[in-house]
Amino acid sequence: HDGATSDQLAKKLKVKLKDMIDKCLDINLLIKSGDYIGIQLANEIAALYDYRAENVAFDEDKVIGKEQLSDEDKSKLPLRNPIIAIMGHVDHGKTTLLDHIRNAKVVNEEAGGITQHIGAYSVKAGKSTLTFLDTPGHAAFASMRQRGADVTDLVVLVVAADDGVMPQTRESVKYCNNAGVPIIVAVNKMDKEGINPDRIKSELADIGITPEEWGGDTQFVPISALKGDGVDDLLESIALQTEMLELRASDKGNVEGVVIESKIEHGRGPVATILVQSGTLKKGDSLVVGETFGRARSLTDHLGKQLSKAGPSTPVQILGLDEAPSPGASVDVVKNEREAKKIVANRVAERKKLEETPKAKVSLEDFFAMA
Ligand code: GTP
Ligand code: MG
Numbered sequence: 052h053d054g055a056t057s058d059q060l061a062k063k064l065k066v067k068l069k070d071m072i073d074k075c076l077d078i079n080l081l082i083k084s085g086d087y088i089g090i091q092l093a094n095e096i097a098a099l100y101d102y103r104a105e106n107v108a109f110d111e112d113k114v115i116g117k118e119q120l121s122d123e124d125k126s127k128l129p130l131r132n133p134i135i136a137i138m139g140h141v142d143h144g145k146t147t148l149l150d151h152i153r154n155a156k157v158v159n160e161e162a163g164g165i166t167q168h169i170g171a172y173s174v175k176a177g178k179s180t181l182t183f184l185d186t187p188g189h190a191a192f193a194s195m196r197q198r199g200a201d202v203t204d205l206v207v208l209v210v211a212a213d214d215g216v217m218p219q220t221r222e223s224v225k226y227c228n229n230a231g232v233p234i235i236v237a238v239n240k241m242d243k244e245g246i247n248p249d250r251i252k253s254e255l256a257d258i259g260i261t262p263e264e265w266g267g268d269t270q271f272v273p274i275s276a277l278k279g280d281g282v283d284d285l286l287e288s289i290a291l292q293t294e295m296l297e298l299r300a301s302d303k304g305n306v307e308g309v310v311i312e313s314k315i316e317h318g319r320g321p322v323a324t325i326l327v328q329s330g331t332l333k334k335g336d337s338l339v340v341g342e343t344f345g346r347a348r349s350l351t352d353h354l355g356k357q358l359s360k361a362g363p364s365t366p367v368q369i370l371g372l373d374e375a376p377s378p379g380a381s382v383d384v385v386k387n388e389r390e391a392k393k394i395v396a397n398r399v400a401e402r403k404k405l406e407e408t409p410k411a412k413v414s415l416e417d418f419f420a421m422a
Contacts, residue, residue, distance in 0.1 A: 057086045060093055064100055067201065069231050074099050101405070111394055115339075115383050117305055131300040132173065132364035133293035134202050134326065136184045138226070139209035140217035144239040148209060148276035149185055152286070170312040170324040171366030172353040176286035179294065182326070182364050184311060201230050202309050202326055205293055207285070208260075209237045209276075212246040216254040224258055234260060235270045235292060237285055242275040300363035306330035308382035310340060311366065313375040321345075321375040324368050325382050332367065333360045337387050341380025342398050344391035345372035 061068040068084055075082050075096060082088070088096070120128075137145045153172055173182045184203065206227050210220055227234050238251050252262050252271060261267020270288050274281035307330060313323035323340065325332070336347045348371030350358040361367040385391045 055088060055093070056084075057082050057088055058084055060088055060096060064097060066100065071096065073229060111397065115305060115385055115394070120301075125299060128299040128301045131298050131362075132180045132182050133204040133289070133296065133298055134182045134184060134364060135205050135207060135289060135293070136203040137207045137209060138219075138223035140211070140214070140219040140223075143209045143211040143214065143217075143220075144276040145209050148207075148237065148239065148274070148282070149183060151276050151279055151282055152183065153185075169351070169353045169366060169368045171326060173364075173366070174286070176290045179290035181286065181289055181293070182366060184326075201232070202311075202328070203230070203232050204296060204298055205289060206232050206234050207237050207289065208234050209239050210251055210255065211240045212238050212248060212251055212273075213240050213243045215251055216258060220255075221258060224260060228259075233292065233296075235272065235285070235288055236260060236262075237276075237281075238271055238273045239276050241273045241280065242278050248273060298364075300329045302331050302362040304330050306332050306336070306382070306384035308332065310376045310378055310380040310382065312378055313372075315375050319370055321372040322368060322370060323372055323376055324366060326366050327361050327363055327382075329363055330384070331360050331362045332369075332382075332384065334358070336384045337391050338369075338372065339383045339385055339391045339394045340372055341376040342395055342402070343372055343374040343376050344388065344395050346388070347371055 057071065058068055061071045064071065072082055072084075078099070080092075080096075137149055139145050152174055169185075171182060171184050173180050175181075206223065208220065208223055208227075210216065224234070226232075236255060238248055240246070241248070248271075252265065255269075255271075256262070256265060256267065260269050262269055262271045264271075270292065272281055272285045272288050274285055276282070306327065308325045308327045311324040311326050313321060316322045321343075325340075332347060332350065334347055334350050338345055338347055347369045349369065350361055351368045352358055352361075353366065353368075358367060383394075385394065
């Protein structure tokens with residue numbers, strides 16, 4: 052064979068198709084999903100990622116048992132809960148908003164329960180359950196994005212009404228545009244004196260975020276994260292907008308997930324918060340996580356409750372990994388520890404090869420041999 056589709060190439064390069072399409076656009080190359088890509092073009096695209104041919108003697112996906120679903124199959128999968136991140140400029144009220152949502156909607160459910168900070172939590176909003184990522188800070192998102200592990204379905208952009216559009220507001224918008232993630236604007240600190248919400252609207256419209264009432268497609272919700280005013284409206288808007296996205300994932304088949312945060316805890320060892328994206332993670336499963344491995348000795352939710360399993364869009368804290376993985380690292384369930392070690396060894400070897408020959412010439416023969 053002498054070619055394959057853009058989707059297959061992205062998969063082989065271990066990048067998101069959307070990401071690859073964006074990168075190609077940067078060099079004025081317009082490709083779409085399903086496009087046929089010849090060997091020469093594939094080499095050019097692969098070169099954008101400084102990519103080297105993979106060792107086909109070891110096909111990780113085969114070892115893990117990943118299945119490829121057609122678009123039709125995907126449309127039949129069960130709906131999953133949306134994953135929401137909160138972004139915005141320093142001091143505009145992200146933490147206050149997250150805390151308000153968590154305290155109002157989570158802790159009350161379990162009186163006396165000790166809320167754990169696990170980097171993500173789920174709340175009920177009407178008939179929807181929303182999963183919030185509790186890791187603001189652009190570094191974490193940037194590193195996830197770099198790894199092609201965009202996990203967010205929607206971003207709530209917090210803009211303080213008394214401060215307006217600031218550098219990190221712009222950066223957040225850029226991030227969302229690049230990642231193709233929709234935005235809801237929370238115009239915060241509405242309780243302050245002398246607020247002019249129209250000024251905020253026009254500042255955001257200037258950077259391409261135009262409110263619905265001005266003919267754009269972005270919802271603006273006025274709130275006071277401090278007092279809680281408007282937060283229910285915000286949750287309702289998030290629920291409605293994400294419902295329309297019809298997000299789906301299989302709760303069966305191979306498990307895929309991503310690390311949200313991790314740390315080493317005295318007496319407990321590496322502790323990682325994982326967001327399951329597909330399949331159902333079970334207690335006792337053997338895992339490969341980035342370049343480390345282990346067994347999910349325990350699964351805990353954000354209320355400190357022990358779980359026996361966790362399906363799509365569920366954040367869980369796990370114990371039992373060999374080392375603390377970095378945020379954005381992928382999570383895969385494998386048959387046993389032996390397989391896990393084999394995959395990790397291969398990943399480490401691949402990375403080292405890549406580091407030793409940073410600008411190695413690309414050869415994708417293996418890829419096309421498989422296509
Ligand atoms: P960083 O994590 O540093 O980026 O800030 P942040 O976006 O998390 O802001 P944070 O929630 O820490 O709020 C910053 C300050 O603004 C705190 O003093 C909050 O009490 C205050 N604040 C947040 N929301 C509101 C609000 O709705 N009204 C008023 N008046 N103050 C608020
Ligand atoms: Mg904060």
